[in-house]
Amino acid sequence: MIRDPKDLKRYTASERANHWVVGISFILLALSGLAFFHPAFFPLTQLFGGPVWTRILHPYLGVIMAIGFIVMFFRFKHLNKMTPADKEWLSKVDQMVDGDDHNMPEQGKYNGGQKVMFWALAISMLLMILSGIVIWRAWFGLPVDIVRLGAVVHAAAGAVMIGLIMVHVYAAIWVKGTIRAMWYGTVTRAWAKQHHRGWYRQMTGK
Amino acid sequence: MALQSLDIKQRSATTTPSTQVRETIEIAKLIDVSACIGCKACQVACSEWNDIRDEVGNCHGVYDNPMDLSAKSWTVMRFTEVEQNNKLEWLIRKDGCMHCADPGCLKACPAPGAIIQYSNGIVDFHQENCIGCGYCVTGCPFNVPRISKEDSKAYKCSLCSDRVAVNQAPACVKACPTGAIQFGSKEDMKDYAAKRVEDLKERGYDQAGLYDPQGVGGTHVMYVLHHADKPDLYAGLPANPSISPLVALWKGFAKPLATLALAGVALGSLFHYVTKGPNEVSKEIEDEIEREDKEEAK
Numbered sequence: 001m002i003r004d005p006k007d008l009k010r011y012t013a014s015e016r017a018n019h020w021v022v023g024i025s026f027i028l029l030a031l032s033g034l035a036f037f038h039p040a041f042f043p044l045t046q047l048f049g050g051p052v053w054t055r056i057l058h059p060y061l062g063v064i065m066a067i068g069f070i071v072m073f074f075r076f077k078h079l080n081k082m083t084p085a086d087k088e089w090l091s092k093v094d095q096m097v098d099g100d101d102h103n104m105p106e107q108g109k110y111n112g113g114q115k116v117m118f119w120a121l122a123i124s125m126l127l128m129i130l131s132g133i134v135i136w137r138a139w140f141g142l143p144v145d146i147v148r149l150g151a152v153v154h155a156a157a158g159a160v161m162i163g164l165i166m167v168h169v170y171a172a173i174w175v176k177g178t179i180r181a182m183w184y185g186t187v188t189r190a191w192a193k194q195h196h197r198g199w200y201r202q203m204t205g206k
Numbered sequence: 207m208a209l210q211s212l213d214i215k216q217r218s219a220t221t222t223p224s225t226q227v228r229e230t231i232e233i234a235k236l237i238d239v240s241a242c243i244g245c246k247a248c249q250v251a252c253s254e255w256n257d258i259r260d261e262v263g264n265c266h267g268v269y270d271n272p273m274d275l276s277a278k279s280w281t282v283m284r285f286t287e288v289e290q291n292n293k294l295e296w297l298i299r300k301d302g303c304m305h306c307a308d309p310g311c312l313k314a315c316p317a318p319g320a321i322i323q324y325s326n327g328i329v330d331f332h333q334e335n336c337i338g339c340g341y342c343v344t345g346c347p348f349n350v351p352r353i354s355k356e357d358s359k360a361y362k363c364s365l366c367s368d369r370v371a372v373n374q375a376p377a378c379v380k381a382c383p384t385g386a387i388q389f390g391s392k393e394d395m396k397d398y399a400a401k402r403v404e405d406l407k408e409r410g411y412d413q414a415g416l417y418d419p420q421g422v423g424g425t426h427v428m429y430v431l432h433h434a435d436k437p438d439l440y441a442g443l444p445a446n447p448s449i450s451p452l453v454a455l456w457k458g459f460a461k462p463l464a465t466l467a468l469a470g471v472a473l474g475s476l477f478h479y480v481t482k483g484p485n486e487v488s489k490e491i492e493d494e495i496e497r498e499d500k501e502e503a504k
Contacts, residue, residue: 006499036316036339038461039219051317051337052358099482137340137353148344151314152456159464163471170475175485190495194487206498 007186008203010109016185018072025065030162032058037155059136066129073122079109080119085198086112101195108198113171120164127157216323218315230325234392235365235376237300238402238430239440240414241386244269244283244298251381252281255366275301277354280363281378284441290433291410299429299440300378300387303350303363305329307423310449311360313457314345320360327392327426330367333359345457347422347447365426395428402430421448 011019032054034041048054088105089096089112095103096113104111110118134142134150142150172178177191192200200206214224253259260278263271269285281302288295309329312321320335321342331342331351338358342351351360366376374380375389388398399416406414415434418424429443437443 038465039221039316039318040465042219042316042318051335055337055339097478097482099485101485135340137338138358144344144349147340148450148452151341151344152452155456155461156464159468163468166468166471166475170478174475174479177487188487188495190487190492193495194491 004188007188008192008200009185010181010187010192011185013185015072015075016182018068018075019182022065022068022072025061025068026161026165029058029061029065030158030165032061033158034162037158056138059132059138062128062132066125066132069122069125073125076118080115082112082115083108086115089113090116106197107195108202109196111196117164117168121161121168124157124161124164127153128161131157213325214322215325216309216312217319218312218321219318228325232392233326233328233365233370233390233426234395235305235379235427236388236390236395236399236430237427238386238388238399239297239299240402240406240411240430240432241384242283242298242300243384243386244285244296245383246271246283247381247383248300248378248387249279249281249283251377252363253279255369255377256280256364275350275352275362277352277356277359277361280361286439286441288439290439295432297440299443301350301441303329303365303427304348304422304447305363305365305426306347307425308449310345310347310422310453311342311351311362312345313449314341314453316341324367326370328365328367328370329426330364331360331362333357333361336360345449345453347444347449363427392424392426399428399430403434406430406432417443419444419447421446 028048031044032048035044035048035051035054036042036058042051045051045054048057085105085107089107092103092105093113095101131150131154133140135147135154172182175195177188181187189200189204192203213228213230217224258278258280260272260276263273265271266273270282272279272282275282281300284299284301286297286299288297305328307327309321309323311331312323312329315321316339317335317337320332320337322330322332324330336359338353338360340353340360342360343349343353351362353360366374366378369376376387379387379389388395390398396416396418403414403416411432413435414430414432417429417431417434417437429437429440431437431440431443433439437445
């Protein structure tokens with residue numbers, strides 16, 4: 001159902017499906033992971049069929065997310081190269097957060113903040129995968145020193161990642177007209193012109 | 207044990223205080239390495255009392271059998287041949303849980319009530335609450351807990367908490383034919399150890415002493431060693447055991463702090479939305495696009 005044929009295509013169906021696989025597995029991982037992070041969150045284990053099931057399922061969910069994330073990483077990597085305009089955008093990020101985008105430089109498909117988010121998530125994910133393998137006792141029995149380090153890295157990178165995703169989700173809620181890109185792949189031309197003028201020009205030739 | 211439930215000093219993954227009202231005597235097991243003959247009666251008594259039957263393994267050409275602790279072998283004798291003062295010495299140490307006053311396993315455990323420290327000092331695993339993550343293994347400075355391959359639960363010496371609760375000495379103590387394993391209040395055990403150390407010193411072991419490492423707040427299983435200056439001789443008994451700083455950092459202040467930080471991000475976002483309002487497309491740009499469309503339509 002195309003409401004406005006002039007809407008701009010931002011994501012293909014396969015890109016959207018990929019993002020949802022990563023998103024759903026991330027939410028399940030965050031909930032099950034937090035359960036073991038601090039006793040305050042332990043009751044979250046009930047969402048997964050009890051504490052033992054949570055322990056069993058968490059790493060398999062991790063495998064799903066890792067595969068989804070790696071595919072997504074290679075899909076979007078070339079769009080996330082830092083440019084001087086991104087650096088300028090980042091230097092003025094305080095104005096953006098303050099709700100004033102008049103002085104922000106023109107941005108392509110992604111702005112500097114989104115690119116920082118991309119790379120920060122990629123680094124966190126890499127740390128999560130490596131440390132997760134190290135502490136996955138059911139399949140890997142590694143020396144205790146490495147497991148100790150793995151447990152700390154996993155907890156720290158996990159906390160950072162949850163924080164980053166909170167910012168990612170909030171940014172999508174804050175910037176109106178964004179979330180539909182994740183649902184059905186399109187954005188309005190006005191949205192693109194407002195927030196990603198470089199990309200708007202590229203797509204419309206204006 | 208109805209009253210035992212009142213005698214809990216610490217409980218894993220629990221942030222409120224455990225029962226504090228009753229005061230019980232701190233107990234200890236004292237293993238006098240110098241009096242041990244390596245008969246393994248303690249191993250047998252342990253398996254008998256606790257109804258655990260480990261697989262009959264293979265002979266590896268040494269006296270150690272089984273070769274290591276396991277989910278079904280909660281205590282093993284470790285035999286070491288060393289040369290000290292130009293003499294061959296055969297050191298035999300009964301290895302197992304040390305029942306630390308500051309237990310790293312309990313600190314590392316994420317499952318509420320899976321690890322309990324009784325006020326008498328016994329650190330006990332409650333397997334019905336164990337989730338099998340193996341974090342206790344990372345917390346232990348003595349490499350003691352073992353995860354069962356059959357049920358993925360962690361196991362170790364319970365210091366016969368069931369026997370101690372009814373004023374019985376642990377099974378290994380009962381079975382020891384030479385009195386190398388003693389059991390009583392920690393204070394009495396220290397007194398007894400002092401006499402043994404004195405005796406050993408008279409017999410030429412100048413460095414004899416008690417092993418009650420303070421890095422873990424002292425232990426409720428202590429050793430009398432002829433070479434207390436070199437605990438490492440005894441099959442790698444650590445000289446200064448302590449909970450790994452990584453575990454202390456991870457389970458200490460870092461996690462509550464991270465939890466607060468995440469709550470801060472969530473609330474910060476909410477208040478940002480409430481104070482700054484949504485970031486909508488400006489009317490100006492929407493009109494521009496509309497105008498362009500109309501022009502194109504002409």
